[in-house]
Amino acid sequence: QVQLVESGGGLVQAGDSLRLSCAASGLTFSRYAMGWFRQAPGKERELLAVISASGGSVYYEDSVRGRFTISRDNAKNTVYLQMNNLKPEEAADYYCAGGIATMGGDDFTFQNDYWGQGTQVTVSS
Numbered sequence: 001q002v003q004l005v006e007s008g009g010g011l012v013q014a015g016d017s018l019r020l021s022c023a024a025s026g027l028t029f030s031r032y033a034m035g036w037f038r039q040a041p042g043k044e045r046e047l048l049a050v051i052s053a054s055g056g057s058v059y060y061e062d063s064v065r066g067r068f069t070i071s072r073d074n075a076k077n078t079v080y081l082q083m084n085n086l087k088p089e090e091a092a093d094y095y096c097a098g099g100i101a102t103m104g105g106d107d108f109t110f111q112n113d114y115w116g117q118g119t120q121v122t123v124s125s
Helices: none
Strands: 003-007 010-013 018-025 033-039 046-051 058-060 068-073 078-083 092-104 107-115 119-124
Touching (some): 003 092, 033 068, 033 107, 046 078, 058 092
Parallel strands (some): 010 119
Antiparallel strands (some): 003 018, 018 078, 046 058, 092 107
16 A cells, blocks of 8 residues: 655744655655645645656746755655745645656656645745
């Protein structure tokens, strides 16, 4: 049984940093691209960042590029999301996902097969 377990969420102030972790089990972690999504109340879930299975390629959504960093440790079956300079409007539930990614040049796709349960991030102004 595949499990993705996020941690690291919490309450921070605007401008603060937070590091999310997602520990995976039940799958060959090093074979899967991993991504981070978020969903605010009343809004659709949005993709933030993806890292390839090897960790050699990354993708960022425009609004987080330069502030968020996705990384992974295949020895620990864990993917991370370092979030800097958080904004109040970024308060949401943050989810990690595992799947297959196509990353190269102008081509990018991410089809996720597995979801975590989410971790809540609250950003006060």
